[in-house]
Amino acid sequence: MKSRYPILVLLLWMTSLSFGQDRPNIILIFTDDQGYADVGANGQVSDIKTPNLDLLAKNGARMTSGYVTAPQCIPSRAGLLTGRYQQRFGLDHNGLIPLPLSETLIAERMQKAGYVTGMTGKWHLDPNHQSNEWIVENLPELNHKKKYLPEDIPFEKKIPYMSSNRGFDKTFQGYGTNFWATYTLDGDEIEAQWIKQEGYRLDVQTDATVEFIKKNSDKPFFYYLSYFAPHVPLEATKKYLDRFPEDMPVRRRYCLAMMSAIDDGVGKIKQTLREMGVEENTIIFFISDNGAPLKITMEDKPISFKGGAWDGSLNTPWVGEKGMLSEGGIRVPFIINWPKGIPGGQVYDKPVISLDVAATCVALAGLGTVDELDGVNLIPYLNGEKKEDPHEAIYWRFWGQQAVRMGNYKFLKAGDTEYLFDVSTSEHENKNLIQEYPEMAKTMRKSLMDWDSELKNPVSPFGEIGNENEWYEHYFKN
Structure with missing residues (x-):
């Protein structure tokens, strides 16, 4: 054993040299059903309060022509995390298949580059009762049923598709109070399992991110924070609701409160990065998974209504909404902040897309260009090295x-x-x-x-x- 130890040290040292000593940490924040208008920095509405996000944009790059690959959550997330058009592997829309196990995710690539990886929040890429094509192929015993139920999908069939098996070392995956976790908010590491975590869902997701940063800031890390907001069901605590007047549509007020909770979370994450001494060399992406579902009339249904409804968010000034390939469905809030790596105060108008996140991450990790990715590394365009459009189409x-x-x-x-x-x-x-x-x-x-x-x-x-x-x-x- 002693004779092999120096060889191991040498290999690790050579690996660190090949990837570079100063690779940035990466935090990817993905919100849910948030329209373009609902970041104050975009300057479209006066009622939104997002001072921390506005500062993120002011000190970074606000991408005013930032797009996602689909106006719906599952395909949009699949495109983001693979860096490939999801139609290449048949995940065109909800109700078809989970994210195929044959696809390589950003997190898996970052692991190979020596990054520690983690995630929290909404996953939605494992098999569910609406994965019709997958169910027909993998659960033929259910083919006699006209409608599938959540309990029809055995959990053991889901496990290979869960975040803990898709490149994430540390996971705190979940929506509300139940989380598929490999660590606790007290900092304990555990075997992947379901745990109960009381608290407001957005604050919990922020706390899971902060705990990860505190435990892993001594090495390069990649973290995916998938906030479950402002997607319905609309939920907000008094702390956030009290920041907005009652004389407005109730669904709009709840959306503003949920965005305020996210904004507080971004501020808390930035503060933690600062305390750990890694703020300057941490790149943060902030993107929404699609535009807001306006349901055409933006009916102000009671909060007690838990079904599909307007979530209170706005797509101003763009036309259309979630589910459409008009700008309102796919042109979203899109901010990149990296104090050490790109100049602040940028308003970047050329078209970019969520596919570019993966290409940018692998380049920053020292992995070079990966041909199978459909995006491009955005950093040369944001630091002035390249002047042309990042994409021909x-x-x-x-x-x-x-x-x-x-x-x-x-x-x-x-x-x-x-x-x-x-x-x-x-x-x-x-x-x-x-x-x-x-x-x-x-x-x-x-x-x-x-x-x-x-x-x-x-x-x-x-x-x-x-x-x-x-x-x-x-x-x-x-």
Whole structure:
């Protein structure tokens, strides 16, 4: 044993040299159903109070054309954590499959680079009772059922898909008071198991993040904080509700309170990084998983209503909502903060997408360029090394909708209806330019179809529009 020890030390030393000695810590914050308007720094509404997020943007880069890969939670998270268009592996939308075990997640790549990894909050990438394609293939004994229930999915079938088996060393995965955890908020390490943790769900998720930082700030770390907010059911404590007047729609007040809780959490995380001496070399991404679900009318249903409803968030100034490939569904709050690595005070208008997080992380970890990733390392664009657009094109496909953005222009097809917009103008998706620029539309349509042909389930011709037709009739009636 003694003769092998120096060799082990040498190998570890050489590994640290190959990856670089000064690699940043990374915190990826992903909110749930938060619209573009609901960060004060975006300057769209006056009632939001997010001083810590605003400071994060002021001292970093506010990406005003920041997108996600889908207007729905499961595919959006799958794209984020793999760094690949989720249609490449058949996870086009909710109700199909869990995140395939064959896909490599950011956390797994970071582990190989010597990072300690952790997560808390919403996961939603394991099999559930709505994973219809997966159930048919993996649980044939249920094929006689017309409707599946949560209890139909054996937990042992879920375990391989849980965060603790997808590259995360430390997990505190959960929504409310039940958490699949490998550590406690007291700092104890435990075998992966379900634990009960009382407290307000957002404060718990913040505390889990803070505990991880305190325990692991002596080495490079990657942490995924997946806040379950402002997604319904809307919940907020008196502490946060008291910050907002009662003479407003109740659902809006609860959303503002939940965003205030997230904002407090960001402040607490920043303070912890400061105390541990790692604030300057920690990069923080703050992104929403999709736009807000307005339900067209933004009906102010009682908080006691626990079903799908407006969550109180706003997509101003963009058109549309969650479930749509219009800007309101996919253009989201997107902030990058890295005191040591990028200049502060940036407002970056060129199109970027959540796929870029994985590519940026692996580059910062010293892993170079990974060809299978669809994103790009954003740091050279934010520190002035590169001046061109990060992407020639960004693509989407969801239900009966397809879209591509190239430069300032966006081609959108919903069913048989086609649109062309200059989304950099004040008119954005309120003015269809397809009659004025038919050749541009033709070029973008071909680019979109070429991309579609690369996917696991190519759609040719493009899919039929379904339930989203009501949205398009409302938002694009002119």
